[in-house]
Amino acid sequence: MIRLLLSRGAQGVPAPEPVDFATLVLPTSPNTCLLTPATAPGAGHLHRDPFPVSPEEALAAIRAVAASMPRTFPLAEFPARRQVQWVARTRLMNYPDIVVAEVAPAGAGTGLWLYSRSLIGWSDLGANRARVTAWLAAFEERIRRR
Template sequence: MISMLFSRGADGVPAPSPLDFATLALPATPNTCLLTPSTAPGAGHLHRDPFPVPVDDAFAAIRAVAAAQPRTFPLADYPERRQAQWVVRSRLMNYPDIVVAEVAPAGDGTGLWLYSRSLIGRSDFGVNRARVLAWLTEFEARLRRG
C-alpha cells in the first residue's frame, strides 16, 4: 500500500485485467460507484438509457473525457472489448482510484458502463459517485458536440 501512495501516475497500482461487468460483484464498502445502462442486468448505483450513437463513437468520447481529466493516467486498454482503465490520483494525498469504462451495444443504442473505485480506505466521501456523474456529464456533452 505504501508504494501506491508514493508512486506517480499508474505506477504502484496492481496489474490490471479486463473487468467483466456481467459478473462484477460490488463490494459492501461505500467507496465505489457503478453506472450501467438501464437495459443491462445486474446491480449498479446509477443507470442511464443507451445513447443513440455508434459504439466506436462512444468509445472515442469516453477516452477523450478521461484524457481531459486532471491527475488521470492510462492504466490499461482493451480495444477489442471497448474497455479502458485509468488511475486517478487525489490532489492532496495522492490516493489512487481506478476508473473502468466500457461501451457496448445495448437496446437500440450504445450502453456505457462506468465504474470508479477507491483502492485505499473504506469511505470516499462521495468522490467516486461525483466522478462518475462528472464523467457522464462530459461524455454526454461530447456526444452532443459530435
Template sequence: MIGMLFSRGAAGVPAPGPVDFATLALPSSPNTCLLTPTTSPGAGHLHRDPFPVTPDKAEAAIRAVAAAMPRTFPLADFPDRRQAQWVARTRLMNYPDIVVAEVAPAGGGTGLWLYSRSLIGHSDLGANRARVMEWLAAFEALLRRS
C-alpha cells in the same frame, strides 16, 4: 500500499484484468460507484439509457473525457472488450482510484459502463460517485457537440 501512495501517474498500481460487468459483485464498502445502462442486468448505483451513437463514437468520446481529466493516467486497455482503465489520483492525498469504462451495443444504441473505485480506505465521502457523474456529464456534452 506505500508504493501506490508515493508514486506518480499509474506507477505502483498493479494493472488489473478486464472487469466483467455481467458478473461483477460490488463490494459492501461505500467507496465505489457503478453506472450501467438501464438495459443491462445486474447491480449498479446509477443507470443511464443507451446513447443513440455507434460504439466507435462512444468509445472515442469516453477516451477523450478521460484524457481531459486532471490527475488521470492510462492503466490498462482491452480493445476486444472496448474497455479501458485509468488511475485517477486524488488532489490532496494522491490516493489512487481506478476508473473503468466500457461501451457495447445495448437497447438499440450504445451502453456505457463506468466504474470508479477506491483502492485505499473504506469510505470515499462520495468521491467516486462525484467522479462518475463528472465523467458522465462530460461524455454527454461531448456527444452533443459532435
C-alpha cells in the same frame, strides 16, 4: 500502501484485469460507484439509457473525457471488450482510484458502463460517485456536440 501513495501516474498500481460487468459483485464498502445502462442486468448505483451513437463514437468520447480530467493516467486497454482503464489520483493525498469504462451495443444505441473504485480505504466521502457523475456529464456533452 506507502508505495501506492508515493508513486505517480499509474505506477505502483497492481496489474489490471478486465472487469466483467455481467458477473461483477460490488463490494459492501461505500467507496465505489458503478454506472450501468438502464437495459443491463445486474446491480449498479446509477443507470443511464443507451446513447444514440455507435460503440466506436462512444469509446472515442469517453477516451476524450478521460484525457481532459486532471490527475488521470492510462492504465490498461482491452480492445476485444471495448474497455479502457485509468488511474485517477486524488489532489490532496495522491490516493489512486481505478476508473473503468466499457461500451457495448444496447438496443438502438450504445450502453456505457463506468466504474470508479478506491484502492485504499473503506469510505471515499463520495469521491467516486462525484467522479462518475462528472465523467458522465462530460461524456453527454461530447455526444451532444458530435
